[in-house]
Amino acid sequence: MFTFFLIHIRAHTQHIQHSLFCSHLFHCFLGVAVNYMKEVKKHYNLARINWNGDPCSPREYSWEGLTCDYSKRNQNPRIVAVDLSTSGLKGGLIISFMNMASLENLDLSHNNLTGAIPDYQIKSLKVLDLSYNQLDGPIPNYILQRSQAGLLDLRLEGNPVCSKVKDTYCSNKKNTKSTMLIAVIVPVVLVSLLVVMCILWKLCWKGKSGDNEDYAMYEEETPLHIDIKRFTYADLKHITNDFKQIVGKGGFGTVYHGTMENGDEVAVKVLMETSIAESTDFLPEVQTLSKVHHKNLVTLQGYCQNTKCLALVYDFMPRGNLQQLLREGDDYSLTWEQRLHIALDSAQGLEYLHESCTPSIVHRDVKTANILLDKNLVGIIADFGLSRAFNDAHTHISTVAAGTLGYLDPEYHATFQLTIKTDVYSFGIVLLEIITGKPPVLMDPHTYHLPNWVRQKIAKGSIQDIVDKRLLDQYDANSLQSVVDLAMNCVESAAIDRPSMTEVVSRLKVLLPTTPSQKQYASPSSTKSMNDEMRKQFQLLISGEGNYESSSSFQSRYTSRMTELPPLSGR
Known part of the structure; x- marks a missing residue:
């Protein structure tokens, strides 16, 4: 019996060693x-x-x-x-x-x-x-x-x-057989191409509008039951001057600049032909945008429903998107006040989706690339292809969490349970980008999720180190700390701890100065006092001394558990 016990222990020990070895290799x-x-x-x-x-x-x-x-x-x-x-x-x-x-x-x-x-x-x-x-x-x-x-x-x-x-x-010449094969194949291919070109030329010669007629054959007979204009493929060709000017590209296809008959500029988003059959974003985006109307949500002018071409026609945004202005070059930089206005614009658009729509609409892909800017730098929420409607009684459960790497709500990613707080988390990442000018995932020298990077910097008592250098210290120090607080509230791991978009809008409105005289730019003394106070609070928190309420608040804001970056899912 004793011998059997020793053999059992030895086998168990070898199993543990093998497991540790495999884990080490992995x-x-x-x-x-x-x-x-x-x-x-x-x-x-x-x-x-x-x-x-x-x-x-x-x-x-x-x-x-x-x-x-x-x-x-x-x-x-x-x-x-x-x-x-x-x-x-x-x-x-x-x-x-x-x-x-x-x-x-x-x-x-x-x-x-x-x-x-x-x-x-x-x-x-x-x-x-x-x-x-x-x-x-x-x-x-x-x-x-x-x-x-x-x-x-x-x-x-x-x-x-x-x-x-x-x-x-x-040698570049592999063998004589290959050379002979090429010598035979090339003339055959050339002759075939000439025949095909002749056929195509004859088809085009039959009528100057042959291309339009071909696409007209594929127009869907049953239109969508929505109250917006439907364009034909021929209309889109005319509006875009035969799809001449490209203003953007993505996994969905290409965006072209266009001009309507009345002179209004539009953006025409055309889905790639290869993705039409499996396009799951087109119908939700048309249906969502046909029902929502708000100054901070992109306006859908119309759509094209053709089996060869699916397209959406929006108002054109001449200043591009927020991601481009935050990170592309040093020729132009948004001021602190402009950044706050754009943040408020975006928050108001999301608040409308969450609070004024019945049932509520969750965008699911809030990010700086989806915040467009008009000529006056007004923020406009766009790209509703992943949007979902839901009510509090029946939260949306999906089999996969859709969104963009770096913006994805960790609770949603873990449970697949969709709530309006999913958008709040993503908006918190947008706020951190507005403050820092950095992307949601940093790669230098190690990989960091932006909230974790901010927590590390602030825990060291150096809040000015997180601010976009292109602001050149031209910001209100108190306003900065308030926006950082708000952003970190939004990216809490648990959805219940995050504010609603109505609360976010209210807090951002308070931060915007009503007159130029209220501006107070950051100075070495103001940032130093702010850093000293944070360093003091952090040291008190570690030592267990000081006011419990303030220490607890500080811990929840800046030293909470660093969330892991969820993998990309969806688009």
């Missing part, structure tokens, strides 16, 4: 890959390449020149391709590439690499492109054998080593 693989790539960067002095953090995650910010495998069979993404062609590499080939066990494609062509070719014994390697360098050493047997067996596509043309060797890997 978390350390990318760290090893990072080290190898950093060795490459240091060896070749690649200062211009911004390689920081995780090379493959988040997917949208993977390292330049790297391709990662995100297939389901790999729980952890792996580097499968490295492309450093035309990167100014000099000197010998570094051996670090051989340590990347999953590497399939290595492209170091068109550089100034010299010396011998290392014996890269990587079984996964399928393409090794070293063409147009200064390599003169021998070709290792392992690489030659894999190339001759058809397991490796080796490319060495343009190197001194090819002056001594004449083989397929030293």
